[in-house]
Amino acid sequence: MKINHIALIASSEEKADRFYLDLLGLKKAAAKTVEASLSLALFNLNFPLTYVSYYHDDLRFEIFILPESQPQLSPTHVCLEVNDREIFLSKCLGLGLPVKRVIKEGKEIVFIGDFDGHLFEIKEIQK
Structure with a gap:
């Protein structure tokens, strides 16, 4: 089994x-x-929904554009593995994205938020 896509919302x-x-x-379609x-049949939303696909290799996000949406507090998140976590986090900070670092049992757990409040856990690819 593999994930086909991940669908989230953006304002x-x-x-x-x-x-x-x-x-x-990522690339944009x-x-x-x-x-x-x-939309009504699938999501119980009685209006047209616009979405944009962002992709690279086997990774695809379908981002639904909902201007009035605000994510609720939730533990849901997407975990991404990057080549160099510190370089990636530096880029996040440069874009003004929130970075949260927590130490648990001597290991650092890192989450970022996107511009609409979705959480992404950031791990470094083990070499």
Whole structure:
């Protein structure tokens, strides 16, 4: 089994681009729209939904643009492995993204938030 895609929300395409293009370095596909009838059937939302796919190799995010959305407090997150965590976190700080570092049992756990409050755990690829 493998993950096909991860679907999240963003309050604007600009914020999504800053995170998924500028920070993560993913590619962007053209925006698509889910018609209101399908949106209602799948998500119980009775209006059309626009989403943008950001991808690289086997990783794909479908980001639904919902201007009025605000994520609720939740432990849900996506864990990303990067080549050099400190360089990645420096880039996050340069973009004004929040970085949270917690030490547990001598190991550092690191989370960042995107521009809409979604959490991403950041680990370094073990070499």
